[in-house]
Amino acid sequence: MQTKLNYDKIAPEYNQRYPDSQTWQRGQALLNLASQLKAKTILEAGSGTGFWLNMLHQVTPQLYGLDFSAGMIEQARKQPAPIKLTRGTATHLPYQNVTFDLLYCVDAIHHFGDHHAFIREALRVLKPGGALAIIGHDPHEVDPSNWYIYNYFDGVYETDLRRYPSGKSVVNWMNADGFQNVTVQEVERIVNIHVDEGVFNDPFIKHNATSQLALLSAERYQLGLGKIQEALKQARARNERLVFRSQISVKMFLGTK
Numbered sequence: 001m002q003t004k005l006n007y008d009k010i011a012p013e014y015n016q017r018y019p020d021s022q023t024w025q026r027g028q029a030l031l032n033l034a035s036q037l038k039a040k041t042i043l044e045a046g047s048g049t050g051f052w053l054n055m056l057h058q059v060t061p062q063l064y065g066l067d068f069s070a071g072m073i074e075q076a077r078k079q080p081a082p083i084k085l086t087r088g089t090a091t092h093l094p095y096q097n098v099t100f101d102l103l104y105c106v107d108a109i110h111h112f113g114d115h116h117a118f119i120r121e122a123l124r125v126l127k128p129g130g131a132l133a134i135i136g137h138d139p140h141e142v143d144p145s146n147w148y149i150y151n152y153f154d155g156v157y158e159t160d161l162r163r164y165p166s167g168k169s170v171v172n173w174m175n176a177d178g179f180q181n182v183t184v185q186e187v188e189r190i191v192n193i194h195v196d197e198g199v200f201n202d203p204f205i206k207h208n209a210t211s212q213l214a215l216l217s218a219e220r221y222q223l224g225l226g227k228i229q230e231a232l233k234q235a236r237a238r239n240e241r242l243v244f245r246s247q248i249s250v251k252m253f254l255g256t257k
């Protein structure tokens with residue numbers, strides 16, 4: 001299965017994942033961190049549509065976003081906050097040494113390919129006392145049955161194991177490279193249950209809503225939906241209800257230079 005996603009294609013719809021009414025605990029964690037650090041210069045690697053950088057405008061106007069996708073950068077330009085956007089790759093950060101007080105990524109490190117190269121680059125561009133925060137989930141730590149998508153869409157879990165660094169590796173790399181006070185904490189827990197056909201109302205079952213499903217060809221995506229339909233049919237025949245569980249722990253790996 002392919003592991004590289006073309007974000008240019010899904011950029012125009014990407015912000016659907018950020019409805020106005022939702023509270024994001026990971027956003028609160030980022031805000032707290034930026035405030036504690038009194039961060040003046042902040043970089044997000046894999047900044048996407050600039051949702052988190054725009055939120056951090058309440059801490060500082062010196063906001064930098066780096067993303068590989070021109071389409072995502074185009075969307076980020078529409079944010080009200082004045083974000084300095086650059087197209088590039090997180091494994092070769094196009095910034096001078098000792099530039100940032102805070103460098104973070106959200107749901108992005110699994111796209112960077114050489115995860116350790118990103119961590120080394122982060123150390124280089126951070127100021128002494130500056131912090132690196134890597135936010136995301138760790139499929140290596142979870143029971144795949146915690147997310148029904150892993151059960152019904154063939155190959156998705158295995159692809160995630162290949163794309164994501166394990167949390168243990170991230171901690172080891174950060175320590176080995178010289179980050180101080182490396183910690184891991186859960187900053188958000190997504191818990192959703194959909195029952196029977198209600199699963200089709202889950203926004204994350206849409207083909208382009210997550211990179212997990214967006215990486216599937218139309219055919220393989222339909223096969224997964226077919227497996228869900230078949231399971232529903234069998235449950236009906238047994239007069240049972242079928243529960244589709246999403247229980248995802250979002251972690252923050254944090255270290256200071």
Ligand SMILES: C[S@@+](CC[C@H](N)C(=O)[O-])C[C@H]1O[C@@H](n2cnc3c(N)ncnc32)[C@H](O)[C@@H]1O
Pocket residue numbers: 007045046047048049050051052066067068069072088089090091105106107108111112113211
């Ligand atoms: C799931 S999105 C996350 C966007 C944003 N951080 C958020 O939480 O909304 C992943 C982003 O990483 C970007 N990306 C993928 N590979 C990259 C790379 N090597 N360097 C920088 N950005 C990359 C993609 O273009 C995409 O915008």
